[in-house]
Amino acid sequence: MQQVDNKNKLAKLNNVIPFIPDGDFYFAKGVESFRKRKFDIALKWLTKAVESAPKNPLYQCQMSIIYTETGAFHKANQILTNVLQATGDQYVDCYYLLANNYAHLGLLNDAKKFAVSYLDKEPNGDFSEDAKTLLQLIEIDDDFDDEDWDFEDEDELLVFQETVFHHLENKEWDKALTLLEEMLVLFPDHKTAQHEYAHALFFSGKKEEAIQKELELVEADPNNLFSHTNLALFYYEIQSEQEYQLHIRALLNIYPIHEQQKLRIATTLARTGYLEEAYARFRMLDKAAVNSHISYFRWYSMTAFRLGEPSKALSLWEEGCRRFPKLSEEDGPWTS
Numbered sequence: 104m105q106q107v108d109n110k111n112k113l114a115k116l117n118n119v120i121p122f123i124p125d126g127d128f129y130f131a132k133g134v135e136s137f138r139k140r141k142f143d144i145a146l147k148w149l150t151k152a153v154e155s156a157p158k159n160p161l162y163q164c165q166m167s168i169i170y171t172e173t174g175a176f177h178k179a180n181q182i183l184t185n186v187l188q189a190t191g192d193q194y195v196d197c198y199y200l201l202a203n204n205y206a207h208l209g210l211l212n213d214a215k216k217f218a219v220s221y222l223d224k225e226p227n228g229d230f231s232e233d234a235k236t237l238l239q240l241i242e243i244d245d246d247f248d249d250e251d252w253d254f255e256d257e258d259e260l261l262v263f264q265e266t267v268f269h270h271l272e273n274k275e276w277d278k279a280l281t282l283l284e285e286m287l288v289l290f291p292d293h294k295t296a297q298h299e300y301a302h303a304l305f306f307s308g309k310k311e312e313a314i315q316k317e318l319e320l321v322e323a324d325p326n327n328l329f330s331h332t333n334l335a336l337f338y339y340e341i342q343s344e345q346e347y348q349l350h351i352r353a354l355l356n357i358y359p360i361h362e363q364q365k366l367r368i369a370t371t372l373a374r375t376g377y378l379e380e381a382y383a384r385f386r387m388l389d390k391a392a393v394n395s396h397i398s399y400f401r402w403y404s405m406t407a408f409r410l411g412e413p414s415k416a417l418s419l420w421e422e423g424c425r426r427f428p429k430l431s432e433e434d435g436p437w438t439s
Contacts, residue, residue: 126156133165142173160186160194167200174391176204177265184261192224199230201261202237207392208363210295213264260290267299272397273429276307294320298329305337313337328357328364332371339375351375362392366399373402381406397427405436413437 133148149166156162163182170179183197183204202217218234225231263286270279283300290296297320305313314337321330331350338347354368355377369384385403393399400423408416416436424431 126152126159126162129155130162130165133169137165137169137172140172142169145169146173158189160190164194164197164200171200171204171207174207174389174393175395176208176392177268177395180204180261181265184265195221195225195228196230198224199228199234202234206237206240206361208361210363212294260286260293263290263296267296271299271303274306276303279303280307294324294327295329298327298333302333305333305340310337310341314341328354328359328367331357332367335371336374347375351377355380362389366393366396370398370402373406378406378409382410394426397423397430399423400426400430401433408436 129148129152133145133152136142136145136148146166146169149162149169152162153159153166163186167179167182167186170176170182180201183201186194187197198217198221202214202221205211205217206214215238218237221228221234222231263282267279267282267286270276270282280300280303283296283303286293286296287300298317301313301317301320304316314334317330317333317337321327321334324330331353335347335350335354338344338350351372354371357368359365359368365384365388369381369388372378372381372384381402385399385406388399390399400419404416404419404423407413407419420430420435
């Protein structure tokens with residue numbers, strides 16, 4: 104009798120269907136963690152989902168939303184760009200998600216364009232009201248035809264922007280210049296690219312040419328924040344005190360809304376000797392919105408160290424090196 108029971112138990116075991124997790128299982132777990140705002144755990148589940156089904160755009164879009172929530176806007180944008188390139192207009196929501204990310208980055212012209220693109224393609228979509236609200240918040244007007252380009256070119260523009268950002272953050276000036284030159288041929292009216300070109304040009308050694316280009320830009324738009332940060336830094340580097348003071352004083356009175364612009368001012372102040380003012384600006388930043396920038400860790404740690412806070416400086420530097428291993432190849436804040 105015992106032998107019969109054992110055979111029955113064995114038969115039942117052989118009929119058990121093993122549970123093998125698939126992409127949908129990982130995705131569901133990731134969404135559940137996301138709703139609980141456990142973003143690190145959610146990202147791990149979504150990573151597994153993407154690994155199990157690399158061509159599923161839904162998984163990638165959800166991963167981009169997690170990066171957005173944690174302030175890693177550039178990573179989110181790269182994922183969304185890849186989805187658009189792979190699927191065309193199949194996932195129109197990507198346009199709104201990109202618009203939202205660019206608004207957080209302070210790149211309002213790009214945010215406008217992607218919000219408009221979303222509404223053109225999906226006027227009654229799930230994000231249509233959000234897109235309209237976004238356009239109202241950034242005070243869109245109808246007069247940006249001079250910088251207009253076909254929406255089919257925007258995927259290419261995104262790739263340029265993300266790659267240029269990487270090179271600039273890593274001080275790879277020649278690589279940035281090559282891409283910016285190509286980018287400006289394709290998108291000659293892209294203002295941010297013009298300022299970034301001048302910045303890379305200066306630090307690649309062509310200082311006079313860079314200053315002249317930036318002076319032309321500031322003459323056309325005297326209140327442009329990028330012009331003042333660039334010129335303050337340029338004149339400080341060449342020890343032109345009077346011109347430097349003119350632009351640094353302008354920055355001391357500017358308190359932007361967007362975190363990326365706040366960071367730009369903080370790093371400029373840090374790099375030009377206004378350490379206490381820079382430290383105050385760094386402390387005001389929403390870290391989650393700027394921790395995708397190497398410059399945040401590089402210059403905040405240096406500022407803290409020079410102001411007599413070595414522990415804070417070390418903590419910032421170590422976190423920066425964990426996030427960006429290439430940073431560890433540079434001299435630490437204590438040697439700057």
